[in-house]
Amino acid sequence: MKLSIIGAGYVGLTTAACLAELGHDVFCAEADAGKLSDLQNGKVPFFEPHLEELVARNHTSGRLNFGRTEQAIDHGHAIFICVGTPPLENGEADLSAIEHVAREIAVRAQGYKLIIEKSTVPVKTGVELRRYMSRHNANHLEYDVVSNPEFLREGSAVEDFFHPDRIVVGVEEERAATQMREIYRPVLEQSFTCPVHAPCSRRKEPVFLVTDTNSAELIKHASNSFLAMKISFINIVADLCEAAGADVTKVAEGIGIDGRIGPAFLNPGIGFGGFCFPKDLQAFVRIAEKFGCDFALLREVERINQSRVGKFVETVKKELWVLGGKKIAVWGLAFKPDTDDIRFAPSLSIVRQLIAQGASVRAYDPQAMGKTKKEIPDLICCRDIYEASAGVEAIVLLTEWEEFRKADWARLSGLVERALIIDGRNALACETVTAHGFQYVGVGGITGAPELTPSISRP
Numbered sequence: 001m002k003l004s005i006i007g008a009g010y011v012g013l014t015t016a017a018c019l020a021e022l023g024h025d026v027f028c029a030e031a032d033a034g035k036l037s038d039l040q041n042g043k044v045p046f047f048e049p050h051l052e053e054l055v056a057r058n059h060t061s062g063r064l065n066f067g068r069t070e071q072a073i074d075h076g077h078a079i080f081i082c083v084g085t086p087p088l089e090n091g092e093a094d095l096s097a098i099e100h101v102a103r104e105i106a107v108r109a110q111g112y113k114l115i116i117e118k119s120t121v122p123v124k125t126g127v128e129l130r131r132y133m134s135r136h137n138a139n140h141l142e143y144d145v146v147s148n149p150e151f152l153r154e155g156s157a158v159e160d161f162f163h164p165d166r167i168v169v170g171v172e173e174e175r176a177a178t179q180m181r182e183i184y185r186p187v188l189e190q191s192f193t194c195p196v197h198a199p200c201s202r203r204k205e206p207v208f209l210v211t212d213t214n215s216a217e218l219i220k221h222a223s224n225s226f227l228a229m230k231i232s233f234i235n236i237v238a239d240l241c242e243a244a245g246a247d248v249t250k251v252a253e254g255i256g257i258d259g260r261i262g263p264a265f266l267n268p269g270i271g272f273g274g275f276c277f278p279k280d281l282q283a284f285v286r287i288a289e290k291f292g293c294d295f296a297l298l299r300e301v302e303r304i305n306q307s308r309v310g311k312f313v314e315t316v317k318k319e320l321w322v323l324g325g326k327k328i329a330v331w332g333l334a335f336k337p338d339t340d341d342i343r344f345a346p347s348l349s350i351v352r353q354l355i356a357q358g359a360s361v362r363a364y365d366p367q368a369m370g371k372t373k374k375e376i377p378d379l380i381c382c383r384d385i386y387e388a389s390a391g392v393e394a395i396v397l398l399t400e401w402e403e404f405r406k407a408d409w410a411r412l413s414g415l416v417e418r419a420l421i422i423d424g425r426n427a428l429a430c431e432t433v434t435a436h437g438f439q440y441v442g443v444g445g446i447t448g449a450p451e452l453t454p455s456i457s458r459p
C-alpha cells in the first residue's frame, strides 16, 4: 500500500522503516532541513537498535523515501501523523503541529485519504481533527480519521513494532478498521521475515482491538500512566524494604508472580525518565481535570518519581559523607539502556547535583556521551568504564546497560581508590561484585560487604 508518515522522530521513523520492511511503499516527511538531508543520505539522527539497517535496506530498495510534507500528502493513500506533541507550560500537550498537518492535508489532498493519528494526543483530538477537516475541506476530500496509538519503547522499538501485544485502532467507520487491518496484516498474522531475530521464536499473533477514537486515545495515556504508577509503587516499597530490612527484589518477584499484577515494570531505582512517562502523566492529569475528574493518584505518582533523585543523592552522601573534592564514576547517562536519549533522564539531575556539591564526575555511557556533554560541560567524559573508574571513591550506576554486567571486576578493583558500588538500578549481581572486594549498595535493602580485600591496596 502507498503510505505516508509525517514526522521522522523516534515514532515516525521507526514506523516508516518497519512498514517499508513489511513491503509497503512508504514516504516519510521531515520538516527539519538538517534531519531530512541526513535521512536522504542514509543517516539516522538518533540511536535505536536495528533501525539504521532497516532504513538503509528499504531506502536502497526504493520502498522508503524521504522528503517534504506536501510530497507525503500526495503520495500516501493513508497518512500517519507522527509529529511532536511537546508539553506546554501547564502540562497540556501542544497540538499545533497536528493542526498544521491537518491544514496542509485539507488544502492539498484530493480524492480519499485515511488520516491516522499516531502522535500521543489527548482524548477528543480525533473529534477535533474531524471538525477541523470538515471546516477547511476546500477540495471536498473524502477521509476517515483513525487513532492508532503506539506502544513502542525506545531501545526496543523495532522489536516492539514487529511483535506487539496489541494493535489498537480507534475508528468511527468500519471501512477505516478494514484498511488498518490490511496495513498491519503481516504483523497480525506474524507472516513477515523477522529482521530482529533469526530464527524468530516470538510469533505470537497480537490482538487487533477496534474501538471508537476517544477510547483509543485514552488507552494510550492510561497505559503509560499505569506503567508509571507501577514504578512509583515499587519505589516506595523499595524504601520500605530498606527501612525494614527486607529485599525489594524478592518482594517484587513475590507480587509479580500473581497473574493479576505481572512482573514487568517492578524494577525500583532512580525513577522513570524519558520523553513519554513524565509528560504523559502530566498531560493525563490535565485531561482528567478538564473533564472534571481529579486524578490525584497520578499527581502522587509524579511526586514520588521526582523525589527519587534527591533520595539517591542522599544515599551517595551517606556513603561518601562530604561530596566536595570526591572523584565519582558514573556508569550510564541515557534514561534507559539501548538509546542515546537523555530527555528527562533522572541520571542527568543526579550528575548535576553531584557536581553542584563539589564532586568531580567521570562518566561513561555507550551512546549518550555527546548529548550529555552539551548539557553538562563540567562532566568528565571517558572512553569506557575503566577510564571512568580510575582513582574514584565510588562507582555509581545510573543506567543498566548490558555491558556493565560483564565488567572485569578484578581489573576494576585495581583501578579504584575505594571499592564501592552504588547501583541505582539494581543491575549488578551483589555476590559477584562483593566477591571481588567491592562494597555493594543497591536500591531497596540490597547491600553486600566485600568478601575480599581489593587486589591492589593503595597507600
Ligand code: UGA
Pocket (backbone or CB within 6 Å): 120, 150, 151, 152, 153, 154, 155, 224, 227, 231, 264, 265, 266, 267, 268, 269, 270, 271, 272, 273, 274, 275, 276, 277, 335, 336
Ligand atoms: C514508554 C512505554 O513503555 C511505551 O509503551 C510507549 O510507547 C512509550 O513510553 C511512548 O509513549 O512513546 P519508553 O519511555 O521508551 O516507553 O521506555 P520504558 O521502557 O517504558 O521506560 C520508561 C522509564 O521507566 C525509563 O526511565 C526506565 O528506566 C523506567 N523504568 C521502567 C523503571 O524505572 N522501572 C521499571 O521497572 C521499568
